[in-house]
Amino acid sequence: MARPPDRPASPDIPEAVATQRPRWRLQLIWLVPIVAVLIGCWLAVKAVIEQGPTITITFASGEGLEAGKTKIKYKNVDIGVVKSVRLTRDHTHVVATAEIVKDATDMLVDNTRFWVVRPRISGGTVSGIGTLLSGSFIGTDVGKSTTGKRDFVGLETPPVFASDVPGREFVLKAEDMGSLDVGSPIFFRRLQVGQVTAYKLDSDGKGVTLNVFVNAPYDRFVTSNTRFWHASGVNVSLDATGVKVNTQSLVSIVIGGLAFQTPPDTADISEAAVKTQFELFDNFADAMKRHDSIVDTYVMNFTESVRGLTIGAPVDFRGITVGEVTAIYTRFDPVTRQFSIPVEIHFYPERFTSRYESGAAGAGRISRDPRRLSTLLVDRGLRAQLRTGSLITGQLYIALEFFPNAPKAEMNWDKTPPEFPTTPGNLQSLQDSLTNVMTKLNKIPFEAIGKGAQQTLAEANTLLKGLDTEVAPQARDTLVAAQKALDSANSALQPNSPLQQGAGDALSEVARTAAAFRTLADYLERHPEALLRGKPEDQK
Template sequence: MAEARPDPSALPEAEAAPRSRWRPQLVWLVPLVAALIGGWLAVKSILDRGPVIDIVFKSAEGLEAGKTKVKYKDVDIGLVTAVSLSRDLRQVLASAELVKDFQPHLVEDTRFWLVKPRISGGSVSGLGTVLSGAYIGVDVGKSSRAQKTFAALEVPPVIQLDTPGREFVLRSADLGSLAMGSPVFFRRLQVGQVVGYQLDGNGRGVSLRLFVNAPYDRFVTDNSRFWNASGIDVKLGAGGIEVDTQSLASLLLGGVAFETPEESVALPGAAPDTPFELFADRARAMRNPERDVLKMVLLFDESLRGLETGAPVDFRGIAIGEVTAIRVELEPDSRRIVMPVEISLYPERLRLRSRDKDLPRLSGEARRRFLEELVAKGLRAQLRSGNLLTGQLYVGLDFFPQATTARIDWDSEPPGLPTTGGSLGELQASLQRVAGRLEKLPLEQIGADLRQTLQTTSRLLHRLDTQVAPEVVATLGEARKAVDTAQNMMAADEPLQQDTREAIRELGRTARSLRALADYLERHPEALLWGKKKSEP
């Protein structure tokens, strides 16, 4: 039976209900929290990201993006993120991301270098990188100016910037055997190292920078002396052979030694970057310091062979200066070649004294007048021989009253001191005069006269041999006979000898009688008048 369908009209009429507000579901909280966390992590990643710098290298040897680390005192502070070439293809740019805390230390004088195995002089460094690989080393600077691009050092710095101590500058004519890392000695203790050197701008010398570690840097005063301690110093004296060297390292690597005179030890330490002169040896370094130096020039017309820079300037046995330069110049007006010799005079070595006290130091103008007075009295410079074996010369100052009138040339720079001919020149002139006189002698006539004299002498000798000699022999024979006759007459058994002995005996008896008579008359002078008294029975 079919089911009955309901009547649609009987159904209730639908009414529209009002729309309700949306209510969040808990399921939507999960993606919302995830988005917040992701954003926070992104922001934190950006905020925590360290600085990115560029380091310029000459080569990419040892550099690898994502592997080469940046270390400061063996602590990882960054990583190389990219390695690329510069636009001109001459350099390599290494981009490195560092830790955020290192941002304040990226200043102008911060230094970067590649650490790898190196052998420098007597030291070996970077052996740890053989297994771990090369890394970039850092030395924090002290500047206040920030910087993002740095030029890497070719070699690691010898001294870190935070090492206590002070740097000083040495002036030298050449580098010698010194190099980066050469030791610095004080009383044979290694107290520092040579940290750098460069050629002077004028090309006439070398400037070295050395670092003296604390606390030894306080022994470097303004009066300290530095000398090249490389090699061996051998001296031969009365006590034998003396050998002096600082250490075995100085023999191989070279070295610098310094010393402070006893009277200057109490002085305060020298300021950093104070310049000093580097002497060749200790003997020259420890000479008395010359604060008062008078530069002068001498013009010589004679040969300067044997005169060297550093030769002494002597005044009657006292060294009062030294030769500083020797040149050759052409005078354009007279077309004359002269030999200028520059000297340094040290007036303090020749202090003026009276019998009572030391005279005060002369001012510039007073010294000038005093020198003019000395030159007017005959003060001249002269080349003299210091050693006949080696031919070395020195400059001697002395008075020559017979010298021609001259004056100091104050217009030249430095002033010119008058000179006179050297002793060697005078000797050569004397020899030339003697040679000239010898040339004027009639040597041929003298030779002819000498030959004639020899011939005459030969004839005279022949005559003596043929004529005079036989007569002389006969005369000697007669003389020998006379001597023999005299000897025979003086023989003991000859009558003449016997008579002579008897006469001598009579003379003796006569002398005794006279002595007895004289004694009697001395006792009895009246016997001269009355005669000898008769003796009583």
């Protein structure tokens, strides 16, 4: 820069040199907003990078859901939050839109389940009590599928077990639900080892299908021949053996439940596969019944009353159950105009075996031909008979027994099913005997006998009257005379009476005479010659 002309030069003051400022120079004041923008961009990029997926969950109701507050949790760890809650277009459901953390992206697979956790009481269990203070949240159960998914349908009730719980699921077929519900317990030897997970009515409406889950390690006791039965409440049965009361536990009495067990004589003990289907029996007795592979059907025609005989009653052979009653009908014979009771049974010929030893020779069915087996037994006198199984309950059962003196009978193979011969029961025989006795008693002329007895009584009454008017006075006089004679005899027998004194003197004379005879006998014994010479005179 040039020095001004009017100012003198000073050696102590340096001269300033002017330089031109560049236009692109950045002012320090702008550094703060630039840094702020950069930080904002970095945070935005980071948020975008770390942002997880957005999902939708459809529920039947929006109870417990609140936008911006309701958390989504897995194992009690937050993995997302509900951002909005809206109704569907048809206003029938609620759609919750939620943001999930990026680390939980791999949890969003096809069979992942969501449900609203709130206080519930179901199947005897109480859950979600903690939400009374913290508020409801959405629970998560991660599936095992590999297919990703973003739109889910929430469960209305929590799943009974999580997907990662070890164990196996099985299917049960039953006629009805009984007192079961989702969460009802399953018992094995009175230990709770599982629960009912779901149920539905069959499409034909003739039964229900239940899904049950048995926890590990108890699931290994479920084999292909395992039997499941209702263990709900107190099971009271009334059959031919009497009254039976059975219960599984106090829990089953209150909320119901199921139980399972494998029959002890089962040969196949291999574990059942997942989703194996089993039949659900009504009680333990039905479940443990032997299920035979060979079943023959017969009809037994009874002419007596079958009151007390029920479907399921046993067919017994010398204490061994060899069949059961399956149906009871009535039949009218137009020829004889009489009614009879046909009883249909299932007969298990395999039980007529020699399996008292494992692998015994000849074990199995006696004859492969049902006709041959039945004909063989009937020819030997085998008959069916109704008998009383319990005097308390009056229940009947059918007994198969040999009656060698029974009338000749044959199997009727022309009917389907074939008809097995029967014989009257003991009670019927007793009734027949009583009927015969009553018939004979009816033939007795009780009326004529009564008239004769009445006439005899009249004659006896007349005789008694004659005795009273004729015989009684004479008998009275005779008794008076006898009394006088007794009085006289009593007077004569008094101690001071003349008769007593005379009798005393006579007895004294008899005594003296006896003494004289005794003296004479003694003398003759000493001097027997006196009988000839006489007694010598005494010398003086």
